Amino acid sequence: MAVYTHLGAEVLAGLVAEFDVGELTSVKGIAEGISNSNWLVETTGKDGAGARFILTMYEYRIEVGDLPFFLSLLDHLSARGCPVPRTIHDRQGNLYRLLDGKAVALIEFLPGVSVSAPTPGQAQAVGRALAQMQLAAADFAGVRENAMGRAEWQRLAQECGPDGLAEIDPGFAELVSRELPAVLAGWPEGLPRGTIHADLFPDNVLMLGAQVTGLIDFYFACTDLFAYDLAVTHAAWCFSNDGKHFDPALSSALIAGYEEVRPLSDAERSALPLLARGAALRFALTRAWDWVNTPADALVTRKDPVAFARRLEFYADPANATVFAAT
Numbered sequence: 001m002a003v004y005t006h007l008g009a010e011v012l013a014g015l016v017a018e019f020d021v022g023e024l025t026s027v028k029g030i031a032e033g034i035s036n037s038n039w040l041v042e043t044t045g046k047d048g049a050g051a052r053f054i055l056t057m058y059e060y061r062i063e064v065g066d067l068p069f070f071l072s073l074l075d076h077l078s079a080r081g082c083p084v085p086r087t088i089h090d091r092q093g094n095l096y097r098l099l100d101g102k103a104v105a106l107i108e109f110l111p112g113v114s115v116s117a118p119t120p121g122q123a124q125a126v127g128r129a130l131a132q133m134q135l136a137a138a139d140f141a142g143v144r145e146n147a148m149g150r151a152e153w154q155r156l157a158q159e160c161g162p163d164g165l166a167e168i169d170p171g172f173a174e175l176v177s178r179e180l181p182a183v184l185a186g187w188p189e190g191l192p193r194g195t196i197h198a199d200l201f202p203d204n205v206l207m208l209g210a211q212v213t214g215l216i217d218f219y220f221a222c223t224d225l226f227a228y229d230l231a232v233t234h235a236a237w238c239f240s241n242d243g244k245h246f247d248p249a250l251s252s253a254l255i256a257g258y259e260e261v262r263p264l265s266d267a268e269r270s271a272l273p274l275l276a277r278g279a280a281l282r283f284a285l286t287r288a289w290d291w292v293n294t295p296a297d298a299l300v301t302r303k304d305p306v307a308f309a310r311r312l313e314f315y316a317d318p319a320n321a322t323v324f325a326a327t
């Protein structure tokens with residue numbers, strides 16, 4: 001359940017009045033998501049025809065100083081035709097406001113649903129949308145270091161400690177102690193970089209059939225390798241949830257969709273097996289940290305770290321590097 005803060009009707013109506021979006025007509029808390037509180041807000045709309053928005057209150061993990069990067073990136077991408085929600089600016093032009101000391105933003109509502117069992121056609125559309133987003137951000141002026149990058153993986157692994165990892169799964173500590181130094185040592189230099197989403201999981205994509213109608217949740221977006229973004233998306237889309245089964249048809253479709261828009265260089269393609277190991281490590285470690293540091297009965301549902309340890313094992317097997325080979 002992701003509504004951590006109760007906002008009374010009067011407070012919400014007062015907040016909505018700060019934006020030129022008509023009057024508040026209804027509000028519903030949104031259960032999905034773990035980092036922020038989200039509400040579906042309906043108003044009369046500027047023209048009286050009704051309008052829908054997502055109201056987000058930033059609760060965890062997001063630095064207010066990063067909000068101008070995230071929220072102006074939404075505006076930039078939306079203005080370039082990407083299916084990305086634009087930020088509704090308040091009457092003074094602000095991208096976000098403070099409410100009881102917490103930052104809140106109003107964002108355009110986009111139609112569509114998140115798929116849980118993607119088809120190859122959907123994976124292909126996601127590959128295309130990812131590459132389109134990366135290219136559309138080429139003239140975005142914002143720069144943000146990847147706060148969930150390699151230095152953070154080391155810190156997370158240290159904080160969980162071998163015992164914490166072994167408690168999650170007996171082989172986990174050994175896997176991390178083998179893979180983390182190998183991935184760090186082999187990390188490629190000089191590949192093309194720019195603004196990336198860095199967290200394009202199925203729950204961050206809205207779809208209607210095989211059409212991508214929304215790319216959302218840009219709160220890990222940063223400046224990093226384009227091919228790493230594809231590797232993250234590959235790890236997120238091409239396996240069963242528990243990481244036990246790899247789906248080659250989803251993999252080929254995702255990469256083909258991406259390359260329809262932005263062909264990979266030879267250097268990027270050769271780096272993908274290692275970047276995918278990095279992507280799997282990133283999510284195995286952030287999930288492990290959450291697992292160790294979140295009480296089992298907390299409001300937030302912990303995500304399974306082992307599902308990404310399994311993906312890491314898959315990518316670490318040299319025989320599987322062929323999934324990234326040119327066809």
Ligand SMILES: Nc1ncnc2c1ncn2[C@@H]1O[C@H](COP(=O)(O)OP(=O)(O)OP(=O)(O)O)[C@@H](O)[C@H]1O
Binds near residue numbers: 030033034203
């Ligand atoms: N612009 C939007 N249009 C329509 N629905 C949206 C939009 N933004 C968010 N949602 C809905 O709100 C839910 C939660 O949003 P979001 O994923 O941004 O939350 P979160 O707490 O940051 O999530 P998490 O940290 O788990 O990835 C989404 O699953 C989606 O159903």
Ligand SMILES: N[C@@H](CCO)C(=O)O
Binds near residue numbers: 199201283286287303
């Ligand atoms: N998409 C991530 C959560 C945000 O980092 C996961 O599934 O672990």
